[in-house]
Amino acid sequence: MKITIIHGQSHEGSTCMVARELADKVGGEIREFFLPRDFSMPCLGCYTCFKTDLTHCPHYKELKPLVEAILEADLLILESPVYVYHATGQMMSFLDHFGTWWVVHRPLAEMSRKQAVAISTAAGGGMKSTARDMADSLEMWGIRKVYRLGFGVQALKPDEIPQRILKSIHRKTDRLAKRIRANDGKRGCNGRAKTWFTLMRFAHKHFPPMEPDYSYWEKRGWHGGNRPWRSV
Numbered sequence: 704m705k706i707t708i709i710h711g712q713s714h715e716g717s718t719c720m721v722a723r724e725l726a727d728k729v730g731g732e733i734r735e736f737f738l739p740r741d742f743s744m745p746c747l748g749c750y751t752c753f754k755t756d757l758t759h760c761p762h763y764k765e766l767k768p769l770v771e772a773i774l775e776a777d778l779l780i781l782e783s784p785v786y787v788y789h790a791t792g793q794m795m796s797f798l799d800h801f802g803t804w805w806v807v808h809r810p811l812a813e814m815s816r817k818q819a820v821a822i823s824t825a826a827g828g829g830m831k832s833t834a835r836d837m838a839d840s841l842e843m844w845g846i847r848k849v850y851r852l853g854f855g856v857q858a859l860k861p862d863e864i865p866q867r868i869l870k871s872i873h874r875k876t877d878r879l880a881k882r883i884r885a886n887d888g889k890r891g892c893n894g895r896a897k898t899w900f901t902l903m904r905f906a907h908k909h910f911p912p913m914e915p916d917y918s919y920w921e922k923r924g925w926h927g928g929n930r931p932w933r934s935v
């Protein structure tokens with residue numbers, strides 16, 4: 704299985720440790736990127752991607768290796784430590800670049816054969832909101848299956864994590880790795896993205912066309928009977 708990990712920080716702490724443990728247990732070819740070390744630009748709000756496409760983004764040269772690794776992956780892992788109850792600023796800045804991939808704009812059909820995991824660790828609280836920050840994008844990109852994994856590690860670095868929490872990390876990563884392996888190679892769309900696809904399809908048919916989104920859908924037959932999760 705091809706696995707891409709995007710780390711929401713540039714150091715190898717507790718969250719990195721959990722992400723690597725899961726990836727190792729799933730097994731396969733693993734590629735890793737660290738933010739902001741491997742991509743540090745905030746979205747400029749120029750709307751170039753919405754008016755044309757992502758390849759015209761002023762940051763595309765720097766973004767391209769990460770985009771390619773995401774597109775090649777069977778399993779995508781986004782991870783972030785909890786910083787003031789949310790994902791790190793650099794993770795959010797990175798995700799801002801993919802607005803056009805959301806199912807309400809121009810979703811990529813290949814997302815329907817991928818699985819993804821949003822991982823967060825906190826000293827005590829904010830794991831859910833942080834995992835959600837990343838899962839929002841993963842789900843709205845139309846990734847077939849999106850899992851969330853959060854741990855309150857009661858620590859500021861990995862060697863301070865209490866044994867019983869480490870055990871829980873080992874147990875939960877074991878279980879999730881098994882599920883991911885069992886679901887490999889399947890195709891589909893998560894329920895949230897499917898609902899938004901249906902709503903947008905209705906909007907396209909009943910309101911003035913928004914370009915270039917409308918033509919993108921038309922070309923792929925999505926206004927007719929075809930669907931992104933059937934066409935790859």
Ligand SMILES: Cc1cc2nc3c(=O)[nH]c(=O)nc-3n(C[C@H](O)[C@H](O)[C@H](O)COP(=O)(O)O)c2cc1C
Nearest residue numbers: 716717718784785786787788824825826827828859
């Ligand atoms: C700027 C900053 C903000 C933080 N905010 C929170 C927080 O809101 N809630 C919490 O429980 N821990 C918070 N922490 C602690 C980390 O989330 C926690 O130690 C995490 O496991 C660190 O992961 P890492 O080793 O991958 O960096 C914060 C740490 C930093 C540096």
